Amino acid sequence: MDASDTGIYAGEVAGLDRVVQIGIASGRVISLSLPDEPDEDASRNHALLDRLGAYFSGERDEFSDVPVALTVPTDHRAVLERVGEVPYGETTDVATLARAVPGIDAEDEGERIVRAALEANPVPVLIPDHRVRDGPSATPDEVARALRSLESSA
Incomplete structure (x- = not known):
């Protein structure tokens, strides 16, 4: 582009x-x-x-070369950038993300911030929120399940 x-x-x-x-x-x-x-x-x-x-259709792609413009609050940006680092075929959970994102207090409001960032993700798939097992996704639930299944079988 x-x-x-x-x-x-x-x-x-x-x-x-x-x-x-x-x-x-x-x-x-x-x-x-x-x-x-x-x-x-x-x-x-x-x-x-x-x-x-x-x-x-099942072709592996990380989309890491696709330029994305995130216009989200700073704490959401930090969460989404970390989600973007979760490799194809792997998953994580909300608590792990809350601990891994710099500047977010995992003990206090971290999980709430992570969930809010995932739910508001403006570019799901490119920022693969479907790789967060127990978090909300900006994609419809059936699509998130299909993507996790697709990636785990690759």
Whole structure:
């Protein structure tokens, strides 16, 4: 992606009865959702949609090279950046994340902050909140389960 890449793009996801929709501004992904229907003004052609389609079909991809723009509170950013470090096929839990994120007091409000950050994740899949076993996910529950299953069988 380059800095001139801006728009909303959507494509069908095989086997999920959903579409994957991405929002891009200045060459950075700002949103990813899995609605039942795409926005009417969404374009259907983008290389990242092709990669996401391949991923949902079982092709391994970490998406670590995809530029993401996170406009979230600082404590949520710290949580989501740590979630982005959980490797493909592995999982973690909320308590472990709360202890691993610098600047979050795991003894006090850490788990609440982790759960809030996961639930508000603007770019699930790219920041793989489905890899947190006992936390909320910004993806629908059935999609999060399918992604964990897909990654564990790879």
